[in-house]
Amino acid sequence: MDQTPAVSARQSAAAELTMTAASLSGVAFSKGHGTGNDFVLIADPGAVHDMTPEQVAALCDRHRGIGGDGLIRAVPSRDLPEGRALLEQDASAEWFMDYRNGDGSLSEMCGNGVRVFVHFLIDQGLVDLGPGEALTIGTRGGIKKIARSDNGYAVDMGPWEFIFPTEATSKAMDALVSADGLEVARPGLSVSMGNPHTVVALAELSELAATQLFKAPVVDPKPANGTNVEFVVPAEPLVHDGFGTITMRVHERGVGETQSCGTGACAAAVAIRHWAGNTAPNAWHVNVPGGVVDVKFFPGGDGREHVELSGPAVIVASGTLA
Numbered sequence: 001m002d003q004t005p006a007v008s009a010r011q012s013a014a015a016e017l018t019m020t021a022a023s024l025s026g027v028a029f030s031k032g033h034g035t036g037n038d039f040v041l042i043a044d045p046g047a048v049h050d051m052t053p054e055q056v057a058a059l060c061d062r063h064r065g066i067g068g069d070g071l072i073r074a075v076p077s078r079d080l081p082e083g084r085a086l087l088e089q090d091a092s093a094e095w096f097m098d099y100r101n102g103d104g105s106l107s108e109m110c111g112n113g114v115r116v117f118v119h120f121l122i123d124q125g126l127v128d129l130g131p132g133e134a135l136t137i138g139t140r141g142g143i144k145k146i147a148r149s150d151n152g153y154a155v156d157m158g159p160w161e162f163i164f165p166t167e168a169t170s171k172a173m174d175a176l177v178s179a180d181g182l183e184v185a186r187p188g189l190s191v192s193m194g195n196p197h198t199v200v201a202l203a204e205l206s207e208l209a210a211t212q213l214f215k216a217p218v219v220d221p222k223p224a225n226g227t228n229v230e231f232v233v234p235a236e237p238l239v240h241d242g243f244g245t246i247t248m249r250v251h252e253r254g255v256g257e258t259q260s261c262g263t264g265a266c267a268a269a270v271a272i273r274h275w276a277g278n279t280a281p282n283a284w285h286v287n288v289p290g291g292v293v294d295v296k297f298f299p300g301g302d303g304r305e306h307v308e309l310s311g312p313a314v315i316v317a318s319g320t321l322a
């Protein structure tokens with residue numbers, strides 16, 4: 001009997017995925033996560049495994065691949081043009097985090113990814129990072145410095161910026177955001193952490209739970225290259241023991257809903273602190289479905305305010321692609 005067009009399209013897509021992944025046969029990989037934001041990790045010291053978007057999507061496929069929100073390739077900075085440019089700024093940024101979203105698209109930055117990347121470099125014996133030491137790495141969002149912390153690893157994520165720095169931003173809204181499950185569009189604030197985010201505050205945890213994130217929320221105006229959208233509920237009272245607390249769910253550009261987003265947690269703290277005004281703290285716990293990450297603001301050496309993100313990093317498995 002003839003197959004329906006839908007079934008045969010699904011089967012040829014599946015065959016394509018299998019073939020795409022097969023062309024990487026024999027390549028060693030690890031699987032890791034930071035608060036449930038999970039990644040396929042590949043060490044590529046010879047810079048021979050640059051991947052197509054289709055290969056990345058095949059490896060990140062949760063049914064036919066290894067499965068992950070993204071893929072991270074560890075490659076020497078000297079072997080990529082964007083890495084060589086960073087080495088001119090800081091010759092110690094020997095390793096470059098080549099990060100891709102699960103759909104194969106590039107993103108400038110991944111906050112949970114940086115911690116997992118460094119943990120992977122250590123696990124592979126490619127770098128050492130003793131207590132009190134700092135490691136410098138290259139990313140498409142610039143050079144990042146990482147040290148060990150009580151909760152895992154702490155990363156200087158660099159300065160934050162409003163994406164639409166207008167008068168309206170100072171009045172706390174630059175976009176309207178709608179999502180299934182929310183009755184009316186809500187105000188959002190777009191923040192760059194190297195990559196784009198739009199943060200929406202909700203009043204109640206029940207509203208956060210009712211928000212449907214299967215589909216990308218509609219953001220207007222949308223940052224030029226798309227955006228990650230964070231729905232957040234500030235704790236009541238907001239501050240306890242000097243820390244502000246936020247609960248967050250996220251829809252990531254190029255992925256869908258994830259268990260956690262490090263840059264999203266930083267953007268959420270920027271937005272909630274901005275909305276809360278001058279008395280808001282500089283230290284934040286951000287609860288995400290996959291755990292807790294911490295965000296702190298501090299004066300960077302470049303005269304701008306920087307954001308520190310800290311949290312755990314775990315390697316769960318290593319193997320070889322069949």
Ligand SMILES: N[C@@H](CCC[C@H](N)C(=O)O)C(=O)O
Binds near residue numbers: 253261
């Ligand atoms: N999960 C990441 C962010 C990954 C990139 C994002 N999807 C984008 O396209 O910008 C994080 O922990 O920051």
